[in-house]
Amino acid sequence: MATSGGVDVGAAVIDCGSFLIRGGLAGEDSPRALVPSAIGTRSGKNDVLGHSLWGLPELVDQVVDVYDPMAGLQAIPKWDVMKKVVDHVLSKHLMVSSKETPLILVEPSYMWGVNGRAAAAELVFEGMGLKSFFIARGPVMAAFSAGRSTSLVVDVGHQGAFATAVFEGYALEKSKQTSVLGGRALSDYTYQVANEKAGQNGIRARYELPSMSGATTEKESKAEGSNGVVDSTAAVSKDTAGSEEKEKPKDGSQDVEMEVKEEAVPAAPPGEVSKVKPTTVEAPPPAPGAVVPKEGVAKTFSLDSKKAFYRMQIVHDLKQSALSIREIIETPDPEANGGGPAQTATAAAVVAGSKVKREPRPTVYTLPDGTELDMGQEICERIPESLFDPRLLSDSKIPGIESARSLHRLAYEAASACDIDVRRELFGGLVLSGGCSLFPGVAERFQREVAAITPQMFKLRMVSPSLRQDRASAPWVGGSILGSLGTFQQMWMSKQEYDEHGAMGINRKCP
Numbered sequence: 001m002a003t004s005g006g007v008d009v010g011a012a013v014i015d016c017g018s019f020l021i022r023g024g025l026a027g028e029d030s031p032r033a034l035v036p037s038a039i040g041t042r043s044g045k046n047d048v049l050g051h052s053l054w055g056l057p058e059l060v061d062q063v064v065d066v067y068d069p070m071a072g073l074q075a076i077p078k079w080d081v082m083k084k085v086v087d088h089v090l091s092k093h094l095m096v097s098s099k100e101t102p103l104i105l106v107e108p109s110y111m112w113g114v115n116g117r118a119a120a121a122e123l124v125f126e127g128m129g130l131k132s133f134f135i136a137r138g139p140v141m142a143a144f145s146a147g148r149s150t151s152l153v154v155d156v157g158h159q160g161a162f163a164t165a166v167f168e169g170y171a172l173e174k175s176k177q178t179s180v181l182g183g184r185a186l187s188d189y190t191y192q193v194a195n196e197k198a199g200q201n202g203i204r205a206r207y208e209l210p211s212m213s214g215a216t217t218e219k220e221s222k223a224e225g226s227n228g229v230v231d232s233t234a235a236v237s238k239d240t241a242g243s244e245e246k247e248k249p250k251d252g253s254q255d256v257e258m259e260v261k262e263e264a265v266p267a268a269p270p271g272e273v274s275k276v277k278p279t280t281v282e283a284p285p286p287a288p289g290a291v292v293p294k295e296g297v298a299k300t301f302s303l304d305s306k307k308a309f310y311r312m313q314i315v316h317d318l319k320q321s322a323l324s325i326r327e328i329i330e331t332p333d334p335e336a337n338g339g340g341p342a343q344t345a346t347a348a349a350v351v352a353g354s355k356v357k358r359e360p361r362p363t364v365y366t367l368p369d370g371t372e373l374d375m376g377q378e379i380c381e382r383i384p385e386s387l388f389d390p391r392l393l394s395d396s397k398i399p400g401i402e403s404a405r406s407l408h409r410l411a412y413e414a415a416s417a418c419d420i421d422v423r424r425e426l427f428g429g430l431v432l433s434g435g436c437s438l439f440p441g442v443a444e445r446f447q448r449e450v451a452a453i454t455p456q457m458f459k460l461r462m463v464s465p466s467l468r469q470d471r472a473s474a475p476w477v478g479g480s481i482l483g484s485l486g487t488f489q490q491m492w493m494s495k496q497e498y499d500e501h502g503a504m505g506i507n508r509k510c511p
Helices: 050-054 079-093 113-127 138-145 183-197 217-223 305-322 377-385 407-416 420-427 442-453 468-472 474-484 486-490 495-501 505-509
Strands: 002-004 007-009 012-016 020-025 033-036 039-042 045-048 063-068 103-107 132-137 151-156 161-167 170-179 299-301 364-366 372-374 430-433
Touching (some): 020 079, 039 050, 063 305, 113 505, 138 430, 138 474, 183 372, 183 377, 407 420, 407 442, 468 474, 495 505
Parallel strands (some): 103 132
Antiparallel strands (some): 002 007, 039 045, 039 063, 364 372
C-alpha cells in the first residue's frame, strides 16, 4: 500500500476528461485535483501544465503553443503527452508514488476502443512502472455514483454528448449514441456571438492587453533555479501572495512535473463561477487562426493556439455566468399519461406547463479590457436550449451540427437499441452527468423531454446526484466507490499478468 503524507492510502483514481483531469484517492467523496488536460509549451524551456496554465503571468507570457492531447469526438489520447498530466496529478496533487500506487483510469464516455486501452496499459506498465492497473468505463462509473449497476447514462461533457446503456455493471457499446453538442461546441458558438458583440477589438485574452503583458521576467528568473524548475512559492510576489486574486496554486515544471500546493486552496466546485477567473479551462474550439486537424487526431494549435486557448477561458466564464435553460414548472394532469408520454416519478415533469418568471441571470459580462458585453436574454437561453433543439444553432459554424441530436433523443435511442426487457430498468435509472448538465434547469428539462417521447408503459426515474458538482464528477465518484470495495481487489491487472498476456490483455481484464 502506498503512502501520502505519511498516511497509508489505497488506489489512485484519475478521470481522463477532455476538459479537466480529475484525480483523487479511492474512498474519498470528491476529487482532490482538477487540472486542465491541455499543456503549454515554452521555447527552450519545460512544459507548463496544471494551474500555472490558468494564468500565472510570468509563465503565460512565455507559452508559445497550447497542446490538446485529446481532440476530436472519437479521439484516442496521445499517451506520451497524457503521461505528463497523469504523472503530475499523482506526484504533485495526490503526493503518491506511481510505482507503489494502484491506478484506476476512468475511460471517457466516447470510449478508447481495444487499441486505445492497450496503449494505456502499455503506458502505465512500461512508461510509469505501475504494479497494478484497471480501466473503468465512464458510463459504468457514472451509474455507480448513483448507486446503480443498471442505468441509462447521458454524459454531456466537453467533447460532446453521449448516451450509453449500462446493464449489470457493463457498458453496452452497441447502445452508444453520440452528438457533437457538448462544451466545446457551445463554447465555439458563444465565442462566435460574443466576439461580434464585443466590437472592433473583439474578445482579447488578459495577456493580450498592454497592461497585462510583459509580466515579471526578473521575478520568474529568480523563481527558476539552474535546473529549470519553477519554485511555486518563489514565483509569487510578496505583495500579491495573500490576495484572493493570486491565491490559486502556482506550479513549476521540470520536464513533466510541476510544483503545486493545490490542497492549500481548494478549487471552486465544478460548475460554480469563480470570482477571480474561470475555475476551469476549456481546450478551445476553433478560433481565429487556430489550425484544426482531421477528426480523431490529437491536435496542436499552431501560431494562434495560445490566443485561442486564453480567449476561451473568458468564454467559459461567460457561459457559467450568464447561460441557463428557461425554468418551466409543469401543472400535474391526471390525463397526462393517457396520450402516450411515459410516467415519471414527478408528475409535474410530464406535461407542457407555463413559463415561470424567475430572477434572471445577468446577461452583461465585463471583459478583461473593461468592455461591458451585453449578450441578451434570448442568446443566453438559446445556446443551452440547443441541447434539446440543435436547430437553434443551425447558423453556427460547428462541424457536424446538421446531424446533431438532442439529449432526450440520444437517451431514447440508446435505450431502444437494447432488448425490451432491459429498457424498463434503463428508463427507471436515468443518470445525467458532465459539465454541460450544470446549466440551471437542464436536469429538469431533460426528464420532461425524455418523458414526452417515451411510451407510457415505461416509468421514468432520474437517479442523478442531487448536487450539481457531483454530476460533473460522477464518473470519478463511481471510480472512487469501485476502488474502495473489498471485492474489487481481485480485479486488478498486475504487472505479471501484463508480462504474460501483453497489453491487449487489459481488454479481457477490464471488459
